[in-house]
Amino acid sequence: EKQPCMPTHPQKPLIIKTGVQFTTKVRLLVKLPEVDYQLKVKTIFDKDLPPGRVNRQFFILTTNTKVMDVEESSNGCLSVEFRHLTKKHFSKICVLCWSQGPLSVTEELHSLSFEAQFNILGINIDLETCSFPLVVISNVSQLPGGWASVMWYNLLTDEPKNLGFFANPPRASWGQLSEVLSWQFSTFAGRGLNREQLHMLGEKLLGHQASHSESQVSWSKFCKENIPGKPFSFWMWLDSILELIKKHLLPIWNDNCIMGFVSKETERSLLKDREPGTFLLRFSESHLGGITFTWVEQSENGEALTFASPYTKSRLSALPFADIIRDYKVFANGEAPENPLKFLYPDIPKNEAFGRHYNSQQSKVQTIPPMSPGMFDMLTQHLSPLEIETAVSTVNLNRH
Amino acid sequence: EKQPCMPTHPQKPLIIKTGVQFTTKVRLLVKLPEVDYQLKVKTIFDKDLPPGRVNRQFFILTTNTKVMDVEESSNGCLSVEFRHLTKKHFSKICVLCWSQGPLSVTEELHSLSFEAQFNILGINIDLETCSFPLVVISNVSQLPGGWASVMWYNLLTDEPKNLGFFANPPRASWGQLSEVLSWQFSTFAGRGLNREQLHMLGEKLLGHQASHSESQVSWSKFCKENIPGKPFSFWMWLDSILELIKKHLLPIWNDNCIMGFVSKETERSLLKDREPGTFLLRFSESHLGGITFTWVEQSENGEALTFASPYTKSRLSALPFADIIRDYKVFANGEAPENPLKFLYPDIPKNEAFGRHYNSQQSKVQTIPPMSPGMFDMLTQHLSPLEIETAVSTVNLNRH
DNA sequence: ACAGTTTCCCGTAAATGC
DNA sequence: TGCATTTACGGGAAACTG
Numbered sequence: 001e002k003q004p005c006m007p008t009h010p011q012k013p014l015i016i017k018t019g020v021q022f023t024t025k026v027r028l029l030v031k032l033p034e035v036d037y038q039l040k041v042k043t044i045f046d047k048d049l050p051p052g053r054v055n056r057q058f059f060i061l062t063t064n065t066k067v068m069d070v071e072e073s074s075n076g077c078l079s080v081e082f083r084h085l086t087k088k089h090f091s092k093i094c095v096l097c098w099s100q101g102p103l104s105v106t107e108e109l110h111s112l113s114f115e116a117q118f119n120i121l122g123i124n125i126d127l128e129t130c131s132f133p134l135v136v137i138s139n140v141s142q143l144p145g146g147w148a149s150v151m152w153y154n155l156l157t158d159e160p161k162n163l164g165f166f167a168n169p170p171r172a173s174w175g176q177l178s179e180v181l182s183w184q185f186s187t188f189a190g191r192g193l194n195r196e197q198l199h200m201l202g203e204k205l206l207g208h209q210a211s212h213s214e215s216q217v218s219w220s221k222f223c224k225e226n227i228p229g230k231p232f233s234f235w236m237w238l239d240s241i242l243e244l245i246k247k248h249l250l251p252i253w254n255d256n257c258i259m260g261f262v263s264k265e266t267e268r269s270l271l272k273d274r275e276p277g278t279f280l281l282r283f284s285e286s287h288l289g290g291i292t293f294t295w296v297e298q299s300e301n302g303e304a305l306t307f308a309s310p311y312t313k314s315r316l317s318a319l320p321f322a323d324i325i326r327d328y329k330v331f332a333n334g335e336a337p338e339n340p341l342k343f344l345y346p347d348i349p350k351n352e353a354f355g356r357h358y359n360s361q362q363s364k365v366q367t368i369p370p371m372s373p374g375m376f377d378m379l380t381q382h383l384s385p386l387e388i389e390t391a392v393s394t395v396n397l398n399r400h
Numbered sequence: 401e402k403q404p405c406m407p408t409h410p411q412k413p414l415i416i417k418t419g420v421q422f423t424t425k426v427r428l429l430v431k432l433p434e435v436d437y438q439l440k441v442k443t444i445f446d447k448d449l450p451p452g453r454v455n456r457q458f459f460i461l462t463t464n465t466k467v468m469d470v471e472e473s474s475n476g477c478l479s480v481e482f483r484h485l486t487k488k489h490f491s492k493i494c495v496l497c498w499s500q501g502p503l504s505v506t507e508e509l510h511s512l513s514f515e516a517q518f519n520i521l522g523i524n525i526d527l528e529t530c531s532f533p534l535v536v537i538s539n540v541s542q543l544p545g546g547w548a549s550v551m552w553y554n555l556l557t558d559e560p561k562n563l564g565f566f567a568n569p570p571r572a573s574w575g576q577l578s579e580v581l582s583w584q585f586s587t588f589a590g591r592g593l594n595r596e597q598l599h600m601l602g603e604k605l606l607g608h609q610a611s612h613s614e615s616q617v618s619w620s621k622f623c624k625e626n627i628p629g630k631p632f633s634f635w636m637w638l639d640s641i642l643e644l645i646k647k648h649l650l651p652i653w654n655d656n657c658i659m660g661f662v663s664k665e666t667e668r669s670l671l672k673d674r675e676p677g678t679f680l681l682r683f684s685e686s687h688l689g690g691i692t693f694t695w696v697e698q699s700e701n702g703e704a705l706t707f708a709s710p711y712t713k714s715r716l717s718a719l720p721f722a723d724i725i726r727d728y729k730v731f732a733n734g735e736a737p738e739n740p741l742k743f744l745y746p747d748i749p750k751n752e753a754f755g756r757h758y759n760s761q762q763s764k765v766q767t768i769p770p771m772s773p774g775m776f777d778m779l780t781q782h783l784s785p786l787e788i789e790t791a792v793s794t795v796n797l798n799r800h
Numbered sequence: 801a802c803a804g805t806t807t808c809c810c811g812t813a814a815a816t817g818c
Numbered sequence: 819t820g821c822a823t824t825t826a827c828g829g830g831a832a833a834c835t836g
Contacts, residue, residue: 018824020809105823138824140810318718329729329737337729337737418806420827505805538806540828 011188014131015146016110018058018138026114026129028068039068039116047113047130055108058136068116104224106145107166109133109153133163144239148223155180166219174202175213177222181238189245190254197261204263204285205234232288240289248316249291251357257281257344258291270345271296271305277342284310291321293328295340306340322357325350411588414531415546416510418458418538426514426529439516440465447513447530455508458536504624506545507566509533509553533563544639548623555580566619574602575613577622581638589645590654597661604663604685605634632688640689648716649691651757657681657744658691670745671696671705677742684710691721693728695740706740722757725750 016022026041042065045058112131117124133153135146149166155177156170178198186192193201202211205221223235230237241260245253252258258281262270271278276298284290290310297304308328311321319327329337344353416422426441442465445458512531517524533553535546549566555577556570578598586592593601602611605621623635630637641660645653652658658681662670671678676698684690690710697704708728711721719727729737744753 017809141812142823315718318715331729331737417827539830541830542805 012143012147012150014133014150015135015137015143017140017143018136024112024114024131026068028127039118040065041068042115044113044115046110055103056105056136058110103166104145106135106137106142106149107169108135109149109163109165110136111161111163130161132160133165144236145223147239148235151180151184152219152222169219171216171218172222173213174206174211174215174217177217178202178213184242185245188242189250191256193261196266197259200261200263200266201238230286237285237288241283244283244289244291244313244316248313249321252281252322252354255353255357257353257357258283259345260291267294268305274345275343275347276303277340278345278347279341279343280345286310287312289313291316293325293341297340320357320359322354323359325354326358412543412547412550414533414550415535415537415543417540417543418536424512424514424531428527439518440467442515444513444515446510455503456505456536458510503566504545506535506537506542506549507569508535509549509563509565510536511561511563530561533561533565544636545623547639548635551580551584552619552622569619571616571618572622573613574606574611574615574617577617578602578613584642585645588642589650591656593661596666597659600661600663600666601638630686637685637688641683644683644689644691644713644716648713649721652681652722652754655753655757657753657757658683659745660691667694668705674745675743675747676703677740678745678747679741679743680745686710687712689713691716693725693741697740720757720759722754723759725754726758 024043028039043060044064045060111133114127114129114131116127118127119125135149137143137146152169152172153162153165155172157165159165178193178201181201182192182198199211202215204227205211205217206215221234223233226233227237232240245258249258253260260281260283262280262282267280267282270280271294274296276296279293279295281291281293284292287310290312292308292310294305294307297306311324316324325341326339328339328341330340331337341350343349424443428439443460444464445460511534514527514529514531516527518527519525535549537543537546552569552572553562553565555572557565559565578593578601581601582592582598599611602615604627605611605617606615621634623633626633627637632640645658649658653660660681660683662680662682667680667682670680671694674696676696679693679695681691681693684692687710690712692708692710694705694707697706711724716724725741726739728739728741730740741750743749
């Protein structure tokens with residue numbers, strides 16, 4: 001009679017973090033005749049998990065009983081909407097015991113049960129419903145793993161409540177999975193993945209021959225095993241890139257300036273025969289959350305590719321990537337420095353591609369005509385002190 | 401009979417943050433004959449604050465009773481040392497009501513009382529002692545203000561417990577205060593302030609004429625009023641510099657490379673007549689926690705001073721300051737770029753002053769002879785993938 | 801509307817338990 | 819000992835409250 005509800009982590013539902021507030025929404029789908037009493041809903045963690053199966057046990061620390069409110073914007077249909085655990089009455093949960101099973105924390109599924117009772121025309125009616133499976137984490141570092149579980153579950157089963165799902169998780173076809181991955185990018189970064197990008201990901205995950213729509217990807221390969229030779233799994237790597245885009249590359253990602261997912265071989269064949277100064281942007285395959293550029297350079301015996309070292313969030317938070325591209329200079333021995341980045345692949349002039357994304361003014365000392373000391377004093381007096389120190393200014397020394 | 405104790409914030413005692421664990425140490429100064437029973441100590445917040453004077457009320461959330469342990473390294477003298485609220489049994493406190501008085505949160509002084517009882521030879525003995533005044537904050541953003549209060553209190557009174565101190569705080573002489581300020585730098589940054597640096601601070605606080613040892617500085621001027629034309633007080637400004645040094649400039653501060661506190665006028669007169677390329681490092685007076693350099697430049701009509709815009713923690717965490725100085729380049733129109741920083745004032749060659757503090761290798765593209773594709777593949781196979789992307793490498797394009 | 805204060809919670813680091 | 823997981827808390831930002 002009531003619809004399943006879901007606690008909401010910002011943008012990533014069905015993941016709850018201990019010690020952090022969460023909200024849930026329960027809707028009562030039957031219209032009650034003149035609800036003038038207040039319907040109370042009780043929330044219980046893992047109410048009917050089979051006794052031997054409980055690894056970690058959680059409790060709602062604040063009161064677990066809330067009164068439903070009629071939702072302001074009832075959408076005209078039969079159902080009356082209610083809100084549960086409003087912002088002012090959050091709940092916190094706490095951990096009782098440690099995980100001990102063969103499953104990792106982010107594979108362990110939990111549930112929230114909701115109970116309500118009301119009396120209508122002398123009849124006691126019990127209502128009960130239950131959430132979709134939840135992942136409970138204790139640190140945001142577990143969020144990527146938790147989200148992988150939520151994705152895998154929702155991709156591969158329609159069961160509303162199979163808490164043992166990860167005891168023997170089914171495989172996904174690459175066709176299904178690639179759709180989900182692209183959807184991740186369009187949801188969280190505003191632009192999905194194109195065929196070429198997905199192809200690179202498929203080869204990375206399945207090898208050169210095996211990446212067809214029907215190829216099967218195991219849960220382990222997706223999220224648990226490390227990529228050969230790397231200290232992280234495929235999903236951890238991909239999620240780190242999503243985070244990098246969300247925090248530092250959103251405009252240029254949405255503007256399609258980032259090819260991003262290109263193998264080194266493809267990159268080489270794309271840039272081959274291109275004008276010197278042609279470059280493209282690629283996500284690092286060796287660093288988590290890194291982006292770099294590769295450009296064609298004129299060298300003594302023909303043309304060459306040069307790679308910059310990856311830029312990660314720490315460098316990008318000091319200077320936005322578009323500005324890095326604008327200001328990037330190569331100091332060849334003794335020669336004048338030059339920005340080797342001229343055309344975004346295939347042949348878009350750099351400023352045309354990135355112009356609208358430049359933020360700060362160029363970090364270049366313009367040769368300003370020297371100021372007289374009197375002028376300097378005047379400025380010191382009348383300009384806001386902030387401007388004085390920020391501006392790169394030149395002041396005459398008055399030699400006596 | 402027992403000595404006052406002190407809760408310890410890392411490096412800054414007498415400040416407690418709500419929701420964060422703290423430790424205290426109570427020493428029993430009388431030697432008990434064969435203490436084979438365990439002495440329990442009870443801790444109470446603001447036990448005997450005059451009733452009308454309580455603005456905010458705090459409670460220790462975990463148990464407030466702890467058993468004293470005999471300290472491992474008893475230092476041989478009469479006293480037996482005890483430890484209270486050990487690491488494993490921290491305490492948290494919580495806030496009950498808001499501040500309402502005329503005093504700000506960091507001026508509101510609190511105290512912890514400790515009580516213990518024991519029975520010796522049939523006689524019940526009650527022990528009680530009390531901490532020095534404490535500041536209770538709720539966010540680290542209040543730490544500088546809290547520490548200012550602790551400093552002012554300890555500088556200007558010997559009373560062990562005057563919780564109303566900030567109702568009418570006494571003034572400090574500049575002589576006293578400057579000593580405390582220098583001590584702050586030597587304690588937290590490893591090197592104190594010299595006469596010239598203190599002189600600049602005195603003028604900043606008191607004006608050009610008024611900064612003598614006997615000049616009086618009010619609490620308000622030190623910590624509450626904003627510096628004219630700036631959105632922060634003197635102490636907030638100075639503390640932001642201390643933090644900057646602690647996090648990003650420790651080695652070069654201790655190596656005396658940073659003059660730091662110089663007025664613009666003094667700076668001008670120091671650099672006047674100096675070789676072009678002479679520079680010095682100064683803390684920003686307009687930005688919180690900023691450092692900048694000023695250098696002498698050869699210009700058309702004589703010499704000129706040029707200022708760089710201040711470097712703050714976000715830029716310094718991307719690249720250490722010594723490396724910034726090494727790599728700094730000015731791009732004059734069309735000309736070859738040049739590092740204008742050559743001699744640290746008065747005349748120390750840059751690399752002599754900063755050489756030992758350079759961290760990363762110079763961000764300079766060495767002209768590496770192009771690699772053959774076979775060589776590249778070999779490297780790709782045998783080097784760790786991390787090294788490949790990090791190294792700025794050059795690869796031949798094999799033209800067909 | 802605003803400022804002082806607190807709460808919230810991410811993200812890094814350290815501690816913890818197995 | 820190492821790994822998985824949790825705890826601790828600084829720091830930025832939002833929320834709160836008079």
